[in-house]
Amino acid sequence: MNADQLPVGATPTLSKPDAAPTLRIRAVMLGERINASNLELGTLVSSTPAAFRVHGGLAVIFRYGVVVLIGLLPSEEKVLLDGLKSRVTGEFSPFEEEIAQAQLCKDENAEAIQPGGPICLSKFSDERLLLIADALAKSTSLARDERRVAAVFDVIEPFARELAEKGRTSRRRQGILQLIGNALLVQQRVAGRVAVAEKPDALWEKPQLDRLYARLEDEYELTERLDTLERKLKVISETADALTDIIDTQRSLRLEIAVVVLIVIEVAIGCFQIFAGIH
Numbered sequence: 001m002n003a004d005q006l007p008v009g010a011t012p013t014l015s016k017p018d019a020a021p022t023l024r025i026r027a028v029m030l031g032e033r034i035n036a037s038n039l040e041l042g043t044l045v046s047s048t049p050a051a052f053r054v055h056g057g058l059a060v061i062f063r064y065g066v067v068v069l070i071g072l073l074p075s076e077e078k079v080l081l082d083g084l085k086s087r088v089t090g091e092f093s094p095f096e097e098e099i100a101q102a103q104l105c106k107d108e109n110a111e112a113i114q115p116g117g118p119i120c121l122s123k124f125s126d127e128r129l130l131l132i133a134d135a136l137a138k139s140t141s142l143a144r145d146e147r148r149v150a151a152v153f154d155v156i157e158p159f160a161r162e163l164a165e166k167g168r169t170s171r172r173r174q175g176i177l178q179l180i181g182n183a184l185l186v187q188q189r190v191a192g193r194v195a196v197a198e199k200p201d202a203l204w205e206k207p208q209l210d211r212l213y214a215r216l217e218d219e220y221e222l223t224e225r226l227d228t229l230e231r232k233l234k235v236i237s238e239t240a241d242a243l244t245d246i247i248d249t250q251r252s253l254r255l256e257i258a259v260v261v262l263i264v265i266e267v268a269i270g271c272f273q274i275f276a277g278i279h
Contacts, residue, residue, distance in 0.1 A: 023057075023071045023102040023124060027136040028081060029144055032090030036061045039087070041080070045126050048201050049134070054080060058126070060133040065090075066140050068133035070102075071124075096144045098136055102129070111212055113219045127206045134200040135216035142196065142225050148186045149232045155182055156239055180240045187233055196226045 041052035041059055051060040057071030059080055067084060069077045085091065105111060105120035113119050121128050203210055217223060 020104045021124075022104075022118060023129075025068065025070050025100045025102055025129075025132060025136060026072075026077065027066055027068045027098045027100075027133070027140040029066045029092060029096035029140050030081065030084065031065045031088040031092050033065050033088070034061055034063060034067065034084065035087045035089070036063060041083075046130060046202070049130075049137075051126075051130060051133070058129055058133070060130065060137070062134075062137045064137075064141055065092075066137040068137050070129050070133065092144075096140055098140045098143070100132065100136055102132060111215075113215050115219075119216070119219075121212075127202045127209060128212065130202045131200060131209060131213050131216060134202070135213065135220050135222065138196050138222055139220040139225075142222070142229070145186075145229060146225065149229060149236070152182050152186045152236055153232070156236070160239070180243050184240060187236060196222050 036050040039050060039052075039061070041054050043053040045051040045053055045058065046060070049060055049062045051058055055072055055076045057069065057076075059072070060068040060070070061084070062068070065088070067081065069080065072080070101118040102124065103118035103120050104124065105122060111120055111122055119132060199210075199213065203213060
């Protein structure tokens with residue numbers, strides 16, 4: 001194995017004496033955002049995203065709340081994650097995480113991703129590992145967003161069923177506003193926060209790795225999952241608009257009733273005054 005195949009000081013994991021060297025890659029979503037400005041964890045490998053060589057491995061930090069740890073021991077991972085907590089906004093509990101394995105293969109033409117298996121790389125170069133970190137971080141964030149969208153649908157479904165069956169809702173204005181708030185919140189969190197469709201910066205410097213990243217996109221179904229999320233967000237947006245219309249209709253109805261009542265009262269007072277004047 002050549003010296004340029006591993007980060008400096010990295011120790012590959014060997015499951016058998018004749019097995020190919022492997023690296024454990026773990027993506028952890030700590031919270032809504034991570035502030036990586038002026039962060040010093042070790043030798044800087046990349047600035048966008050912030051990547052550092054730590055304990056012979058790599059730590060890649062994405063501003064949308066994900067840290068990808070490559071080739072680190074569990075004890076080293078814990079120390080690093082604990083040290084980042086002060087920089088996390090909107091910390092999650094429990095964390096969202098995904099784990100992958102990178103394995104050395106014979107040459108660049110043999111680079112492939114086996115379904116459910118390791119990611120075969122011709123070398124453990126920084127650029128290749130950054131591409132894996134990018135794909136795994138996006139997949140982890142998408143998994144969190146998918147759960148959020150599913151939770152909003154769970155809240156909206158009974159409400160929609162009630163409208164379909166009864167033609168009205170028993171929910172008060174506050175309950176409807178809470179539904180709208182949930183819908184808008186998930187839209188704000190998902191839309192635009194993670195640029196899933198954008199290519200990582202590493203590809204600008206190493207365009208020959210585009211084929212590897214395309215395989216990673218296919219393995220984690222990034223494009224398909226993003227399209228599904230966008231369709232669901234569109235439904236949520238349309239539902240929020242419908243709920244807003246219901247609130248406006250209810251408010252207009254109350255105003256009309258109030259106006260009619262005032263007119264009736266005014267007419268009643270006028271009739272009383274006329275009747276009193278006659279007598």
